[in-house]
Amino acid sequence: QQQVKQSPQSLIVQKGGISIINCAYENTAFDYFPWYQQFPGKGPALLIAIRPDVSEKKEGRFTISFNKSAKQFSLHIMDSQPGDSATYFCAPSRGSARQLTFGSGTQLTVLP
Amino acid sequence: DGGITQSPKYLFRKEGQNVTLSCEQNLNHDAMYWYRQDPGQGLRLIYYSQIVNDFQKGDIAEGYSVSREKKESFPLTVTSAQKNPTAFYLCASSTSQNYNEQFFGPGTRLTVL
Numbered sequence: 044q045q046q047v048k049q050s051p052q053s054l055i056v057q058k059g060g061i062s063i064i065n066c067a068y069e070n071t072a073f074d075y076f077p078w079y080q081q082f083p084g085k086g087p088a089l090l091i092a093i094r095p096d097v098s099e100k101k102e103g104r105f106t107i108s109f110n111k112s113a114k115q116f117s118l119h120i121m122d123s124q125p126g127d128s129a130t131y132f133c134a135p136s137r138g139s140a141r142q143l144t145f146g147s148g149t150q151l152t153v154l155p
Numbered sequence: 156d157g158g159i160t161q162s163p164k165y166l167f168r169k170e171g172q173n174v175t176l177s178c179e180q181n182l183n184h185d186a187m188y189w190y191r192q193d194p195g196q197g198l199r200l201i202y203y204s205q206i207v208n209d210f211q212k213g214d215i216a217e218g219y220s221v222s223r224e225k226k227e228s229f230p231l232t233v234t235s236a237q238k239n240p241t242a243f244y245l246c247a248s249s250t251s252q253n254y255n256e257q258f259f260g261p262g263t264r265l266t267v268l
Contacts (some may be wrong), residue, residue: 047197075255086159086245086259087198132197136255142213143257145190145197 046070049133049146056153062120064149066133069114073135076109077143078118081130090131091118123153158182159260161246166265168240176231176263178246184258185251187229191215192243192262201244204229205251233265240267 048067056062064078077092093100093107093116100107106119116135120127130150134143159180168174180187186205190198200213204223218237223229229248233240243264247257 049197052195077255084262086247086262088259089256092255134197142200142203143198143255145199147195147197 047133047135047144047146049149051149052147053150054152056123056151058123058125058153058155060123060153062118062123062127062151062153064118064131064133064151065115066117066135066146067113067115068135068144070135070137070144071114072137073144075136076107076116077134077136078105078107079132079134079145081132081148083129087132120151123151125153125155127151128153159246159248159258161244161260161263164261164263166263168265168267170267171235173232173234174240174265176233176244176246176265178229178231178260179227180229180246180248180258180260181227182248182258183226184248185226186249186254187223188247188249188257189213189219189221189229189231190245190247192245198245201231205254240265 078090079087080090081087091105104121109116130148132148133146136143162177188203189201192198202221204210220232245262246260249257
């Protein structure tokens with residue numbers, strides 16, 4: 044079953060532009076909504092995460108927007124830079140299960 | 156310098172051979188995880204361990220085995236029963252206070268010829 048649907052599969056943005064990646068989920072028991080960033084040949088690293096009691100969280104150029112009723116959350120990268128070029132994964136989880144459910148990933152390319 | 160090490164980075168094996176992937180962490184984390192990543196796909200959980208001498212199957216455990224004899228180490232054996240073993244294997248760890256925040260190693264790319 045596909046519990047987590049991530050879109051788009053790939054994204055090309057000009058330097059300075061806004062990158063937006065979306066994640067839709069089915070399991071209403073999820074209570075932690077992170078985004079991971081992965082560079083080629085490396086392991087993913089936690090970028091930013093949100094709990095369902097808030098609708099938005101901002102850390103520098105990265106913002107998570109969370110819509111509980113629509114069962115969606117998104118990652119916004121403002122002023123995108125070539126160094127942001129990577130694959131991004133949403134990975135919602137429910138703490139008691141101690142498991143992250145990864146989306147299929149979005150390959151972001153930021154053109155100089 | 157704390158972190159997770161996986162060795163080797165690249166591994167080649169002949170079909171029908173078992174192979175063991177190493178994962179060591181010096182973060183003093185209680186929980187450790189093994190994921191498999193295939194091209195264009197997300198990570199899928201193979202096994203996880205919350206405490207020494209205990210581990211649970213993840214979503215795709217068939218054809219794999221693990222052990223957790225020490226807190227720092229969580230080796231993964233890919234057996235000959237695994238039908239499509241060629242993949243990128245990632246080890247991760249987390250504290251018992253926050254299982255959600257997982258720290259990943261650099262991965263091992265296994266190619267079965």
